[in-house]
Amino acid sequence: MLQNELFTKTKREAPKDEEAINAQLLIRAGYVDKLMAGVYTFLPLGLRVFKKIENIIRKEMENLGGQEILMPSLHQKSNWETTGRWETYDSLFRFTSHYSKIDYALGPTHEEVVSPLLGKFVLSYKDLPKYVFQIQNKFRDEKRAKSGLLRGREFFMKDLYSFHKDEADLDNYYEKVKKAYEKIFKAVGLGKLTYLTFASGGTFSKYSHEFQTLTQAGEDIIYICDKCHIAVNKEIIEEQSACPYCGNKNLRQDKAVEVGNIFKLKTKYSEPFNLRYKDEKGDLRDVIMGCYGIGLNRLMGTIVEIYNDKNGIIWPESVTPFKAHLLLLGQEKIKTQANKFYNNLQKSGVEILYDDRKDASPGEKFKDADLIGIPYRLVISEKNKGKIEIKKRNFNKVKLLSEKEAIKCLTIS
Ligand code: ATP
Numbered sequence: 001m002l003q004n005e006l007f008t009k010t011k012r013e014a015p016k017d018e019e020a021i022n023a024q025l026l027i028r029a030g031y032v033d034k035l036m037a038g039v040y041t042f043l044p045l046g047l048r049v050f051k052k053i054e055n056i057i058r059k060e061m062e063n064l065g066g067q068e069i070l071m072p073s074l075h076q077k078s079n080w081e082t083t084g085r086w087e088t089y090d091s092l093f094r095f096t097s098h099y100s101k102i103d104y105a106l107g108p109t110h111e112e113v114v115s116p117l118l119g120k121f122v123l124s125y126k127d128l129p130k131y132v133f134q135i136q137n138k139f140r141d142e143k144r145a146k147s148g149l150l151r152g153r154e155f156f157m158k159d160l161y162s163f164h165k166d167e168a169d170l171d172n173y174y175e176k177v178k179k180a181y182e183k184i185f186k187a188v189g190l191g192k193l194t195y196l197t198f199a200s201g202g203t204f205s206k207y208s209h210e211f212q213t214l215t216q217a218g219e220d221i222i223y224i225c226d227k228c229h230i231a232v233n234k235e236i237i238e239e240q241s242a243c244p245y246c247g248n249k250n251l252r253q254d255k256a257v258e259v260g261n262i263f264k265l266k267t268k269y270s271e272p273f274n275l276r277y278k279d280e281k282g283d284l285r286d287v288i289m290g291c292y293g294i295g296l297n298r299l300m301g302t303i304v305e306i307y308n309d310k311n312g313i314i315w316p317e318s319v320t321p322f323k324a325h326l327l328l329l330g331q332e333k334i335k336t337q338a339n340k341f342y343n344n345l346q347k348s349g350v351e352i353l354y355d356d357r358k359d360a361s362p363g364e365k366f367k368d369a370d371l372i373g374i375p376y377r378l379v380i381s382e383k384n385k386g387k388i389e390i391k392k393r394n395f396n397k398v399k400l401l402s403e404k405e406a407i408k409c410l411t412i413s
């Protein structure tokens with residue numbers, strides 16, 4: 001992509017009302033734009049990161065047998081009355097049609113849609129188990145939206161729902177999802193900092209599990225067992241002050257953000273929606289459900305909170321918008337060389353952002369490259385006499401390579 005043609009530009013400063021580091025950096029570097037508190041547009045660079053994250057998640061959902069669907073955001077009130085959540089779900093956006101005076105909600109989660117949906121297709125034990133997921137925008141009337149992408153009023157979530165004959169089958173699948181979640185957080189660079197965290201299971205289960213990533217930007221406090229590399233959340237610590245695995249009472253307290261959540265719903269939603277199946281004997285039984293969420297905006301914001309320095313973002317390679325950032329310093333004489341090199345890189349399959357701007361000084365280009373945070377910086381300038389200067393974003397060391405060597409370096413790593 002040619003940087004000169006990008007309609008967005010980097011900014012010296014983030015909006016004054018933006019307190020969160022993740023949003024400040026993402027706005028300044030041109031990844032997102034803030035429409036209002038808790039609502040962001042993904043700009044071309046940001047959408048590329050979003051799609052990388054989305055595809056990492058999608059792949060794992062497909063490995064779990066998940067079938068992708070896309071449910072509506074606009075929900076009728078009656079479904080939310082069926083579960084009682086029209087009254088009790090605090091952050092539900094509710095509104096009335098100007099014409100019909102009918103009430104609607106904007107979906108903050110989709111149990112109220114997916115349960116009756118499956119009811120139209122699941123009739124007998126032969127139809128189970130089934131797993132469906134979507135990657136879709138959610139709306140929540142959050143009281144405070146000051147954490148940038150970590151807490152939006154509109155945000156994207158991957159929500160997976162599983163439907164089983166019995167609890168044993170749910171338990172088995174739940175463990176598989178746990179492993180898939182661990183893979184996802186590892187793949188986006190958050191593996192070491194993300195703790196499987198025991199949380200309340202509500203009235204239907206003893207525990208649910210959150211995936212909590214350590215960051216000072218997080219709004220949650222977790223209590224870590226360093227022996228087991230797991231944590232418990234605030235609700236759990238109030239009931240029992242020990243590790244549920246080893247009984248260790250020496251738990252370490254730290255700040256974290258919940259990047260994912262898995263929950264055994266059991267019959268919580270199948271009962272009110274009459275989601276039942278005929279078993280082998282012809283008896284009607286409630287379908288057993290599980291639900292599993294990951295916030296995509298939140299994940300992107302968390303990655304930025306963790307991977308940055310005073311100059312900008314430092315993207316992990318798995319989610320970077322481009323693998324390399326090519327800076328052309330100086331003009332006409334070397335422009336032909338740079339253009340050719342850009343084409344060769346693209347032919348070799350290297351995703352590349354090419355800073356071909358005429359009106360930016362070398363200093364500005366270096367500054368922007370650090371802010372944007374692409375893992376490899378390539379410089380073509382007259383003083384390098386045909387060689388390419390290559391530098392990793394998180395290292396100071398610079399190497400001079402031939403074009404061939406540079407392409408090799410970018411295609412093998
Ligand atoms: P929190 O306690 O942080 O408000 P939650 O427990 O209400 O989150 P869930 O209903 O479990 O969230 O939603 C599933 C996932 O969606 C969360 O694990 C999180 O990654 C993401 N998520 C929830 N609320 C938001 C939000 N306001 N903005 C961005 N992502 C969110």
Ligand code: MG
Pocket residue numbers: 210258260261
């Ligand atoms: Mg949660």
